[in-house]
Amino acid sequence: MRNKFLILGPLFISLMAGQLTAQSPSKSQLVPLCELQTKVAQGEHRTVRVEGVYLAGLEGQYLMTMGCSGRSTEIEFALTSHRLWSRLVQMSNKTNARKHAAGDSDAVLVVFQGEFYGPRVPDPKLPETIRRNYHPGWDHNNVSMTKLVVHAIQSVEPLPADHFCAPLKSAPQQWPCFQNPAQEGIRRIQPAECVPTAKPRAA
Secondary structure, three states, X not given: OHHHHHHHHHHHHHHHHHHHHHHHHHXXXXXXXXXXXXXXXXXXXXXXXXXXXXXXXXXXXXXXXXXXXXXXXXXXXXXXXXXXXXXHHHHHOHHHHHXXXXXXXXXXXXXXXXXXXXOOOOOXXXXXXXXXXXXXXXXXXXXXXXXXXXXXXXXXXXXXXOOXXXXXXXXXXXXXXXXXXXXXXXXXXXXXXXXXXXXXXXX
16 A cells, blocks of 8 residues: 555656646736836846736737826737637627727727737847937837737626726726827827727737
């Protein structure tokens, strides 16, 4: 009996460790999006699990959060699984589907897992004086200084009406969390300017 335990004991521990390792990517701790947007260094990237408010459009796809108004993260999809993809598409286009017209997308509360990239490194071929003052964004509007390449969609939920990032009833076209500090300080940006509606695009 003791010999059996000596043989099976390490085997059981090994199997459990392997199971925990296999589960760890999807069960890893959520990293605050605002922390990533402010602390991930230029040229740095990290594998993360993050929650945020998702907005999609023809010109870009963005993730934003409370506490970091004036910052947004460009979203790129390189999914290893299409679980919840249809739900994300449906929920982000709910208003447009009802109206049978294109317009501003619906904001959705999501949890994404993927690779988070800090600010881009300027082209080394540029003169030093230009590189020191040039801060290229990840999107063509030069709004997002950070980018998230999404490998897995882990949660998709409606954005609560009382959420800090939800548009005000008195100003439904303004999104408190989505601002472009490069244009007129911290002026609020209309979704039509930066986030025309479109279905999310998979890579």
